Amino acid sequence: MTGDGIGFSEISDVYRNERQSKTLTRLPVNFYSKADEHLQKLREEHCAAILIPNNPGSMMLWDQISKLDKRLQHIYDIRERKIALAALDRMVGAPQPDNMTKRDKALYDRLVETLSAFRNLSESHECQPPPTASEPMPEPEKILQTTVTDTEPPGGAEPEENIVVHVLEDIPAFVSLKNTYNLKKDDMVTLPGQFAKLLSAKGKVRIVGG
Numbered sequence: 001m002t003g004d005g006i007g008f009s010e011i012s013d014v015y016r017n018e019r020q021s022k023t024l025t026r027l028p029v030n031f032y033s034k035a036d037e038h039l040q041k042l043r044e045e046h047c048a049a050i051l052i053p054n055n056p057g058s059m060m061l062w063d064q065i066s067k068l069d070k071r072l073q074h075i076y077d078i079r080e081r082k083i084a085l086a087a088l089d090r091m092v093g094a095p096q097p098d099n100m101t102k103r104d105k106a107l108y109d110r111l112v113e114t115l116s117a118f119r120n121l122s123e124s125h126e127c128q129p130p131p132t133a134s135e136p137m138p139e140p141e142k143i144l145q146t147t148v149t150d151t152e153p154p155g156g157a158e159p160e161e162n163i164v165v166h167v168l169e170d171i172p173a174f175v176s177l178k179n180t181y182n183l184k185k186d187d188m189v190t191l192p193g194q195f196a197k198l199l200s201a202k203g204k205v206r207i208v209g210g
Contacts, residue, residue, distance in 0.1 A: 006034035008068060015071040018078045024086075024099040032103060033186060036168065039068055079104060080208065087111035091119065103166060106188035107208060110164060161193030165205040 010028060017025045028034070042065050049058035083104055086097045090112050100108060171183040183189060188208070191199070199205040 006031060006038050008064060011035055011038075011068055011071055011075075015075055018075055022082075024079060024082050024097050024104065026099045027101055032101065035068075035072055036185075039065065039072070042068070076206070080107065083108050084111060087115060091115055103186055103188060107164075110188070162190050163193050163196035164188065164190050164208040165196050165200065166208055167205050169204060171199065171204055 006028060014025070014027060014031065042061055046058055046061040046065060049055050049061055052058070082097070083100070086094070087108055090096065096108060165188075167183045167185055167187040167189065169185050171181075173180060173182040181189070181191070181195075183205075191205075196205065196207060200207050
């Protein structure tokens with residue numbers, strides 16, 4: 001493919017370069033969206049090809065679609081692994097990595113925020129002084145009762161799971177018990193688990209993490 005388009009050759013080059021480099025490589029402009037557009041175009045061509053009896057082109061298209069889809073998934077996996085390691089390095093003062101796309105930067109910022117919050121929480125617990133003689137240690141039964149009351153939602157229901165997803169296409173607005181969602185392609189958002197899993201099963205989003 002020539003010009004600004006993304007095709008099999010360009011996706012294969014990105015996959016090879018990303019696999020060989022220890023750091024994030026510079027992606028072509030709008031790589032993710034253009035790669036998805038190319039893959040969608042191939043799927044449409046395949047749907048038309050299978051309507052023609054004994055058409056050998058349909059198998060060739062399906063083979064190309066399978067290869068491209070696997071390479072794109074590998075690119076996602078490799079870059080997400082590098083971003084996760086970079087977020088850990090940030091905790092010890094390392095600068096943020098170069099060559100991040102909008103999607104990559106959103107994931108990186110979310111991971112750094114989560115790690116920072118967790119570490120601050122751990123440090124605050126470690127710094128609490130032990131109880132003095134005038135402040136006796138609460139009885140085990142009271143500790144257990146307080147913990148359950150504070151962490152369990154009313155009625156003893158399970159707490160709702162939140163999942164980070166990458167939106168693969170525009171999704172019409174929908175409403176949960178707490179929020180209204182209007183998701184656009186390439187957004188990185190946190191959704192309640194039931195919505196994230198349902199949209200993932202329909203191929204609307206890609207689950208990044210919990």
